[in-house]
Amino acid sequence: MKKLLGILLALCLLGTLAFAAAEGAHEHVWGEWLPSDGGHTAECAEDGDTLTVRHHTFSTGTISGSAVCAMCGQYRDGVFPLIEGAEAVSQKAEPSTQRGIFVARGMETPYADAENVVYAFTVAYVHNGALATWKDVSTVSLPLDVELPENYQLIRITPAAGDDSVQNPERQIEMESAWEDGVLSFTTKTPALYLIVTTN
Ligand SMILES: [Zn+2]
Numbered sequence: 001m002k003k004l005l006g007i008l009l010a011l012c013l014l015g016t017l018a019f020a021a022a023e024g025a026h027e028h029v030w031g032e033w034l035p036s037d038g039g040h041t042a043e044c045a046e047d048g049d050t051l052t053v054r055h056h057t058f059s060t061g062t063i064s065g066s067a068v069c070a071m072c073g074q075y076r077d078g079v080f081p082l083i084e085g086a087e088a089v090s091q092k093a094e095p096s097t098q099r100g101i102f103v104a105r106g107m108e109t110p111y112a113d114a115e116n117v118v119y120a121f122t123v124a125y126v127h128n129g130a131l132a133t134w135k136d137v138s139t140v141s142l143p144l145d146v147e148l149p150e151n152y153q154l155i156r157i158t159p160a161a162g163d164d165s166v167q168n169p170e171r172q173i174e175m176e177s178a179w180e181d182g183v184l185s186f187t188t189k190t191p192a193l194y195l196i197v198t199t200n
């Protein structure tokens, strides 16, 4: 009997140790990434650990101060807030396993130097505070609390490639989009800065 009790106790102890080990190696559940010294920082909802990661910015050379971090939204003149209800839905019948969470941030008339930009936003998948590969072409839907003009155009900024910005200059790609009941929708798998501009 005493021996059986000993074995049971040993098993309990092993179980506790295994549980503790698993807890130490858990996948952190990061809250919102907020601007901080040295980049952006989030806190794990489960153990209170914090992680700081460098900004990942997108910008256009045609607007000064346009660089915005797709993770925390920080830019020269403030912070692009999260777009509530934003979603990206894979167009594949069997979607790939996507790492990270979808983050969309945007702001109305963010650039004093570019009045034709009525709204600017970033979309990206974020894993542990850094950019994650966007696996599938997706339908992106963004509920926006703005009035868009009849003749708006959605533009994706593709940054200058490599070291030679002369040979591979920035491109501004006109995107197909729909604007219905306050929801902007379009198709992409490209994390980037997107601008909604008036065309006149
Ligand atoms: Zn954690």
Ligand SMILES: [Zn+2]
Pocket: 035, 039, 040, 054, 055, 056, 069, 070, 071, 072, 073, 074
């Ligand atoms: Zn940031």
